Amino acid sequence: MKPEHRPYRTVDGNVRIGSVIYGIGAEIADPDGWIWALTEAMDGTRTVAQIAAEVTGRHPVVEPGTVRSAIGELRAAGFVEDAAAPLPPGLGDRDPVRHARGVALLRWMDLSPRASPWQAQLRLRRARVVVLGVGGTGGAAAQLLVASGVGRLHVVDPDVVELSNLNRQMLYRETDIGSLKAEAAVAALRSLNSDVTVTGEPREIRGPADLARLLGYGEGVPYDLLVLGADRPPEIRRWANRVCLDLKLPWVEGGYRGPLITAGVHVPGDGPCWECLRAGEAERRDLRLAPGQDEEAASPRMPWNPASAVTAALSGTLVAHAALALLSGVPPMEPGFRYGINLMALGDPVLQRHPRRPACPACGPNRNRTRDLN
């Protein structure tokens, strides 16, 4: 049994597995007590045959084949790992030490049977991510991805570090003021984890064509995921949606509107796109806009974007969690949604899911392709 899923026996004799966490835990009726004997025997010190012998020795009415099929069911449910599985090739020498705690969390959340608990970490190690905008959201997300062992990270930002950034952009130090963010971010991220290949460039995205070029349009996309941390120009999410749909590149974006902090998780071809979600959410919120009026009218837009270290770190964390889930498969995440937190209503978690819209101008049959946007 995975140590994080260690079972216990309830007062009425049932076996509870997987920690009492919604989404993971399960309860098994065990009137004869042999399931409990089975889970006790599965402590990583015995072979399957030895486990079957142990259980049938204590409960002679149980057949060895029944024990084997119960082990198979526990394994299929994600509660079991092979304690003798070797470290898969492809990980670095320092990874077993550096990522011991992270892999323990991954196997806790992973309910798919795996040959090794290190498989999800190996997927992160092989992942290539581009982070566009390393300010509050993107900078925090980049730190989390590098600490988590993503293999390659490319950061893009045209700005220089200013004193006014330092209330929330914790990737930077006072000594970075006046430096290009792309350069300061690369240095900070490399010093955090030198096993990650970190690169950067001070590049400005002025339109969808710029973005398409950055993402390798026409040349083969060298990334597995785009993390969009930039919120300027205001159209950048729309551009990212169109370009990523065309390139079939998964992407995650995040940000804040005051105390409302959200991240959107988008995989082209899997669920609604960013524009579908946005239109669905505008309907749900019943903004009562006049015909032709953009939903931005309902939200104050100012030259500055009010933010604190807390809102920026939360935003970056939501983005990084989604990115890591898409890249590693743990925990499973069905894309095409926004999730988040409203600091003014902590009891009301944000979860926006809307169906794909057949007439969507971005992902519908009449959509504009990237080449038309150039």
Ligand SMILES: [Zn+2]
């Ligand atoms: Zn759409």
